[in-house]
Amino acid sequence: MPDTDESGAIHMACRILDHVRNLNILHEKSSVEDRVTISLGLTSDKSGKEDHETLIRDADIALIRAKSKGKNRYEVFSPQ
Structure with missing residues (x-):
């Protein structure tokens, strides 16, 4: 998201997570959750100066870290 700082990206990520959760989409084939969920990686x-x-x-x-947690x-x- 151009012109968005880290706190803005976190705010948007929370909104997206809430929206997907509220859709309450059944995920019958999942062995993890019975509803569709998402994971997001932010930077x-x-x-x-960083390239794409x-x-x-x-x-x-x-x-990957979000999924592993x-x-x-x-x-x-x-960076770690």
Whole structure:
């Protein structure tokens, strides 16, 4: 989301998670949840110098962390 800082991205992620939860879509084939859920990976470019590939890589790392922590959540990328 261009021109969105980390707190704005977190706010939007929470809204998206709530919206999907409120849709209450049945997920019969899932062994994890009986309803559709989502996980989100967030990153931001505070310096304004990151290339698209780096941002996508960092968001993907955050997504993997979100899924490993139980799914149906968001994680913000932080280098470790």
